[in-house]
Amino acid sequence: MTGPVVVGLDGSPASVTAAWWAAREAVDRRLPLLLLHSWTTQPLNVPVPQEALSKQRYGGQVLRRTEAELLHRHPGLTLTTELVSDPAAEALLAAGETASLLVLGSRGHGSVASFLLGSISLHVLGLAHCPAVVVRAGDPAVPEGWRPSADDRGDIVVGVQQNGPTTAPLLEFALTTAQLHRARVLAVRALPVSSLMTHPHALTEPGDEAWQAAEHGRLGAELAPWREKFPDVELVQRIDRGAPAQVLLAASQHSRLTVVGRRRHPSRLTWKLGPVAHAALHHMPCPVAVVPHD
Template identity: 75%
Template sequence: MTGPVVVGVDGSPASVTAAWWAAREAVDRHLPLLLLHSWTTQPLDVPVAQETLGKQRYGGLVLQRTEAELLHRYADLSLVTELVSESASKALVDAGETATLLVLGSRSHGSLAGFLLGSVSLHVLGLAQCPAVTVRAGDPAVEDGWGNPAAIGRKEVVVGVQEPSPAADPLLEFAFTTAELRGARVRAVRALSSSLVTHPHASHAGESYEADERTRLAADLAPWQEKFPGVEVVHHVARGSASQVLLAASARSRLTVVGRRRHPSPLTWKLGPVAHAALHHLPCPVAVIPHD
């Protein structure tokens, strides 16, 4: 896709960190960056009068400050700003129809209330037509750059590949593309049921089961390794729930990629348990990829 990278900014530390991450993605992907601010959906602690003009002025200042900082960091960044009157969730979902990527800030670790603008992020993640990424406020690997000590051990893009099907293709495309851009390896994760029929050779049966699934996973990934020959791949197969296995596998993740089914109606959406677990518990950026 050639649409912009879109990031929602509201002046909070979370949105600033998200904007830094989004700018780096835009530069690396040779895409323009769109900074979007909804003056009708601002944090409750905005230190301005609540009149319309005050909110609009605040929004304009937020965009100007963020634009100046990003252009200082990335001189070759192509950047535009947009101050909108629509709600933040509607503006971001609408922008996602033509964007390559949406980026949102997350204020705190492990709290629904910590997402940028309260429930806005969850709404956007559930409805966006393009990949959407949440970035934690204060993530040192984002704020200080990938060469700093906090980022040295985070060399992987982790992606959940539970079933071999066309639904996994958008996740793998995003994971391999990002890994290639970042010089990272891909860790493809598949969780196995921890229950096996009990019999005298249960241990041997379990080992055979895991070996078979590892072989299947390698076969599923073979076309992607051929398409991205420079990307190292780790086949990660483990027992447990999909959420538990993915969280454990993401200890060294630079980015974790999860999926979310598309829904025919904007009134019907939800994030699955794996996506919820990643968004609530992982400190690294999390990409939610819609698929059929």
Template identity: 65%
Template sequence: MTGPVVVGLDGSPASVTAAWWAAYEAAERHLPVVLLHSWSTQPLDVPIAQAAPTKQQYGEEVLQRTAAELLHRYGDLALTTELVSEPAAQALLEHGQSASMLVLGSRGYGSVASFLLGSISQHVLGLAPCPAVAVRAGDPAVEAGYEHPAAPDRDEVVVGLQELGAAAATLLEFAFVAAETHGARLRVVRALPLSSLVTDSEVDLEAEERTRLAEVLAPWREKFPDVPVTKHVATGPAAQVLLTASAQGCLTVVGRRLHPSPLAWKLGPVAHAALHHVPGPVAVVPHD
């Protein structure tokens, strides 16, 4: 990864939390940060007049204030700001062509650990050509620990693998780099369908799957020898298995098709469940 970490910043608490998370990631990976604000796509609750110059002024203030906060914490961070007139989703997707990742904020509500995904976030997460990360507003593991976003009880990067072919390689590369960056353990999750219990013993199938998974992981463990790895194989619905495994995750990684069918939902059920119910940041990684 050599491209910038691009943050969609609209001035909401969720987007500011996302900017803090992105700054930490960029600093650890020695990557630049781009704070992007679309003055034509601002939160509905922003108490400003509708005139374009006023919207632009608000956008400049949001960018300058957040940039100053990030540079105060990360003095050597390479950071730029962009105020654009294009719709936010369009601008973010264009940046995604050269970015290492896109980072978006999602509004958390009450004490429930979930996301409220707006249309912009869903559009970007479903179509971005690079990894896109959703960060929940009010996430204590981010807001209470800007120096190190991982809370003591959230010390794992969790990656869900629905396939063990080329798609797995794309997700594993992202997940191993993230685990190395965070100094975290990597938990690799595979779910066996409930239908498998009809024909074979659950224990035998899980043992076979662990063997297959070990073979897939072998070259990555050699490439990242300092990253501890846990193989998590369980029988049940894939979304539920992943949600259970993500309880201690500082980052959860899921995949989606790079070129989804126009007739299909851009985010599959597992990615959708993770984005709505995993308490920590969720990275959606496109793959062929």
């Protein structure tokens, strides 16, 4: 992909953290970065009168300040800004038609490992044409300003519940990103506890080694073509029993990025995120990428 990395910037701490994450990603991917601000869709706590001119001035200041900070840190970055009057969700979805990646910020809520997503973010995540990443405000994995990133974040975790075209875009995105960052990919699959009742080894111990070996062999065969396609990326597999969202969350406690999928929708009037994507977006302790698939 050659389109830009696009980040929605409204001046909030969450959007600034997202911009720092997006800038680093753009540099690593050798792509331009676009900072997009909708002056008609600003945070409720913006300390300016509600006149249109004041909103436009505020938006311009936010873009210029963030642009200067990012270019100071990444002098080789190709960066443009855009101040638009379209609603934020509409503007971001339009930019996503040609973007390689959309990046959104999310306020922390409750525990440290929790997101608070607004209707704009959920709308964009449910309809974006390209992969979209949500970054939590103050995420220690993001090298914001002159603060280095946390050094305990390593793996890129991807959920692979089933083989075939549904999983392919997720693995492609995860492995490509890992190759850029020289990271390891952890492919995670959850098996429901009820599967024990239908498995040939169900009458033996639940942790039956033969049963586990068979499941790992099946997943290994599915991942074999990807290991050949990305020979320089370490691809590790993990299978646990439990609900998919819980298994993925447990595997992502120290990851630098978690990748989940969602189905494409034929109409912008009908869209939704699945339960695993919802759980990941609200509870993962790291940035979350939502990758559309057929």
